[in-house]
Amino acid sequence: MGYLRVTILLAVPLLLQLSVPSRAQTGPQPSPPPFATTPEDGQWTIPQKNFASTRYSDLSEISAENVKNLQVAFTFSTGVNKGQESAPLVVGSTMYVLSPYPNILYALDLTQPGAPMKWQYNPKPAAAAQGVACCDVVNRGPTFSNGKVFFTTLDAHVVAVNAETGEEVWKTKLGYINRGETMTMAPLVVKDKVIVGISGGEYGVRGWIQALDANSGQSLWKAYSTGPDQDVKIGPDFKPFYDSDKGKDLGVTTWPADAWQQGGGSVWGWISYDPDLNLIYYGTGNPGPWNASQRPGDNKWTAGIFARDADSGEARWFYQTAPHDLHDWDGINEMILLDMEWEGKPRKVLVHPGRTGFVYVVDRTTGEVLSAKPFAALTAVTGVDLKTGRLQYNADKAPVINRVVRDICPTASGSKDWNPSAFSHKTGILYIPHENLCMDWESVEANYIAGTPYVGAEVRVHPGPGGHMGEFSAWDVREGKELWTINERFPLWSGALATAGDVVFYGNMEGWFKAVHARTGEVLWQFKTASGIIGQPTTYRGPDGKQYVAILSGVGGWAGAIVSGDLDPRDGTAATGFVNAMRDLKNVTTTGGTLYVFKLP
Amino acid sequence: MKVYLVLPLVAFALAACEREDREYRANPMTAESQEKIALVPLSAGPSGPTEYRSGLGKEYEENAFHISQGQRFYTWFNCNGCHANGGGGSGPALMDDRWIYGGQIENIVQTIREGRPNGMPSFRRKIPDDQIWEIAAYVRSMGRNVPKAAAPGRKDDMSPGPAEQRRPPGQVIDGGQVPPSAQMPQ
Numbered sequence: 208m209g210y211l212r213v214t215i216l217l218a219v220p221l222l223l224q225l226s227v228p229s230r231a232q233t234g235p236q237p238s239p240p241p242f243a244t245t246p247e248d249g250q251w252t253i254p255q256k257n258f259a260s261t262r263y264s265d266l267s268e269i270s271a272e273n274v275k276n277l278q279v280a281f282t283f284s285t286g287v288n289k290g291q292e293s294a295p296l297v298v299g300s301t302m303y304v305l306s307p308y309p310n311i312l313y314a315l316d317l318t319q320p321g322a323p324m325k326w327q328y329n330p331k332p333a334a335a336a337q338g339v340a341c342c343d344v345v346n347r348g349p350t351f352s353n354g355k356v357f358f359t360t361l362d363a364h365v366v367a368v369n370a371e372t373g374e375e376v377w378k379t380k381l382g383y384i385n386r387g388e389t390m391t392m393a394p395l396v397v398k399d400k401v402i403v404g405i406s407g408g409e410y411g412v413r414g415w416i417q418a419l420d421a422n423s424g425q426s427l428w429k430a431y432s433t434g435p436d437q438d439v440k441i442g443p444d445f446k447p448f449y450d451s452d453k454g455k456d457l458g459v460t461t462w463p464a465d466a467w468q469q470g471g472g473s474v475w476g477w478i479s480y481d482p483d484l485n486l487i488y489y490g491t492g493n494p495g496p497w498n499a500s501q502r503p504g505d506n507k508w509t510a511g512i513f514a515r516d517a518d519s520g521e522a523r524w525f526y527q528t529a530p531h532d533l534h535d536w537d538g539i540n541e542m543i544l545l546d547m548e549w550e551g552k553p554r555k556v557l558v559h560p561g562r563t564g565f566v567y568v569v570d571r572t573t574g575e576v577l578s579a580k581p582f583a584a585l586t587a588v589t590g591v592d593l594k595t596g597r598l599q600y601n602a603d604k605a606p607v608i609n610r611v612v613r614d615i616c617p618t619a620s621g622s623k624d625w626n627p628s629a630f631s632h633k634t635g636i637l638y639i640p641h642e643n644l645c646m647d648w649e650s651v652e653a654n655y656i657a658g659t660p661y662v663g664a665e666v667r668v669h670p671g672p673g674g675h676m677g678e679f680s681a682w683d684v685r686e687g688k689e690l691w692t693i694n695e696r697f698p699l700w701s702g703a704l705a706t707a708g709d710v711v712f713y714g715n716m717e718g719w720f721k722a723v724h725a726r727t728g729e730v731l732w733q734f735k736t737a738s739g740i741i742g743q744p745t746t747y748r749g750p751d752g753k754q755y756v757a758i759l760s761g762v763g764g765w766a767g768a769i770v771s772g773d774l775d776p777r778d779g780t781a782a783t784g785f786v787n788a789m790r791d792l793k794n795v796t797t798t799g800g801t802l803y804v805f806k807l808p
Numbered sequence: 809m810k811v812y813l814v815l816p817l818v819a820f821a822l823a824a825c826e827r828e829d830r831e832y833r834a835n836p837m838t839a840e841s842q843e844k845i846a847l848v849p850l851s852a853g854p855s856g857p858t859e860y861r862s863g864l865g866k867e868y869e870e871n872a873f874h875i876s877q878g879q880r881f882y883t884w885f886n887c888n889g890c891h892a893n894g895g896g897g898s899g900p901a902l903m904d905d906r907w908i909y910g911g912q913i914e915n916i917v918q919t920i921r922e923g924r925p926n927g928m929p930s931f932r933r934k935i936p937d938d939q940i941w942e943i944a945a946y947v948r949s950m951g952r953n954v955p956k957a958a959a960p961g962r963k964d965d966m967s968p969g970p971a972e973q974r975r976p977p978g979q980v981i982d983g984g985q986v987p988p989s990a991q992m993p994q
Binding site for chain 2: 334335336338341409647651656658660661666667772773774775
């Protein structure tokens with residue numbers, strides 16, 4: 208059938224036998240940069256764990272041998288039965304848990320039995336914001352820095368809360384729901400700057416990223432994803448690697464007249480930071496509307512990766528993962544910063560498992576793509592041309608106005624959506640929770656009405672080859688090959704966590720929280736939580752010196768909207784087509800919002 | 809004997825005329841129908857809520873032309889962006905039987921016009937009154953709360969499932985749940 212997957216499947220048994228012993232002979236595995244390998248303090252203070260976003264903990268009390276004995280230490284209800292995409296944080300002896308809309312922040316006292324609540328802070332966001340949240344009313348986590356907890360609210364505010372007392376330090380409004388602007392991402396704090404971006408790629412927003420003063424909430428710089436160079440903060444320092452990103456005001460000229468003003472490029476995913484280069488890395492979202500025929504051109508600077516100076520916001524380089532995006536393939540997925548040897552030379556790289564279905568290995572100093580290897584079944588794209596950097600679309604699967612094009616893989620949410628991978632510093636393996644989904648797509652004319660969706664596509668998602676919809680894959684970054692994979696009935700919408708105990712954690716939408724062997728993929732332990740899991744597992748050392756693992760259970764998000772939004776399974780196009788694939792989810796799980804924390808007896 | 813055959817045919821033909829009945833003059837933008845309806849079945853006193861319906865609702869929801877116009881406007885005004893083809897998305901499903909803010913056509917008109925607290929935008933003065941009624945009539949057809957003869961058949965775009973006309977007659981259960989996220993603890 209032309210699925211790239213076929214070759215991968217054939218290669219798996221071979222790799223399982225050869226990959227581990229052969230590693231030593233073929234050169235070193237990629238390693239985390241020095242700034243991500245500071246001695247383990249047992250905390251988990253930002254969702255990414257460290258600036259390199261490896262989501263790896265050096266704690267090893269919970270190991271492949273004893274993980275089977277894990278048991279529940281305590282639970283906590285967030286009080287909100289919507290998609291729980293957030294990461295529980297631990298700073299000192301306090302755990303911070305953030306709910307979906309209405310975005311309530313809870314502080315739990317880990318020194319007391321049962322971790323009772325210390326305080327809660329409710330920012331009371333506008334209820335109407337729920338109407339411009341495309342894919343459930345999720346939030347991807349708070350972040351901690353220097354005595355404050357920072358997070359975004361659905362009605363586009365950023366809040367700073369005193370981490371000790373729960374008192375609001377400042378609250379800044381950055382967007383307008385009447386323009387379809389919301390906020391769902393976890394901020395990243397870099398040197399007293401809180402960096403955040405705007406959501407709303409399905410509402411014709413004009414995406415941006417912005418840095419606020421951590422002490423006052425005042426805006427320090429703001430860079431748009433579309434429009435004139437000045438607005439995008441493209442200046443003399445901007446040196447993209449590929450020619451198609453060079454030229455004046457491409458954020459205007461690669462669009463039909465004025466279309467860039469509703470052009471999307473929202474910023475709602477993950478930011479990484481390299482303190483040595485002083486660069487932040489993040490992705491821009493899909494161009495709007497989804498119907499690509501309404502926006503001929505490359506649609507800069509949407510669906511790509513930006514490197515920017517953390518102090519000034521000035522762009523350093525850009526790489527477009529999906530020029531003139533056809534299928535909603537945002538570039539917002541996690542950017543994992545690693546050091547690795549590439550063709551005999553040491554390189555500082557950025558690893559990005561993209562929605563397009565490729566794991567991109569990019570030189571993070573220059574923006575050069577070193578490799579882009581497929582990690583899922585693909586029909587709509589054939590590869591990435593490493594000379595020009597361009598994604599190669601399969602013309603047979605390109606959308607046509609008012610005609611249904613079938614079996615487009617990956618689907619709109621991509622081979623992988625926002626849910627972040629983990630990189631084990633110990634095994635050198637990348638663990639990618641992802642999807643095996645395809646879709647039928649019909650482009651239709653979209654009308655721009657501010658504050659309402661701007662999409663222009665009828666979509667029906669269906670399972671990819673094999674019939675399973677989720678995969679948890681161990682990935683050899685240097686070789687660009689899958690080492691092993693665990694198939695899941697439903698798409699994987701939860702993040703991954705890697706630990707020095709050679710145990711990797713993730714959850715599935717049925718509600719199982721799983722611990723798997725970091726080298727073999729053997730499922731060592733699993734626990735059925737109350738609802739489907741779409742959250743980000745974290746681990747920490749408690750005040751009692753023991754290692755704990757935490758996860759939020761509560762299904763939802765785009766994939767789980769059928770349950771969290773009580774959608775009608777008879778309409779396959781519901782939730783922008785995701786319901787077609789998820790009809791059975793209502794028979795498997797119900798809504799929830801519970802924190803689970805596990806420990807050894 | 810023949811009369812018995814002809815009579816039903818005439819009746820069918822007449823019914824068909826009404827099914828297709830249409831007004832050619834649109835309402836002025838500022839016009840607004842004034843139905844007096846309640847949002848709940850409960851009232852003070854045993855008699856139930858005091859309501860007054862002008863009959864406009866029946867005119868719209870039993871008329872195939874209005875419903876089909878409503879189907880067109882439903883997409884034009886981006887209703888489908890949140891409610892899909894009735895199954896819902898960021899907004900609730902419209903083809904099911906649960907109605908948070910009332911499922912009579914008058915309630916739906918009011919919901920479109922006024923907006924609702926948990927995300928439904930207000931469309932007052934953005935959509936002409938008669939077109940709001942037509943959209944509401946189409947929304948009623950999604951759960952087959954309109955006569956089968958007036959409900960739309962298969963549409964030209966991607967099939968989301970069986971057409972409105974082929975769905976079994978629906979019912980309206982008032983007081984569906986406000987999405988749990990709207991209930992703030994604290």
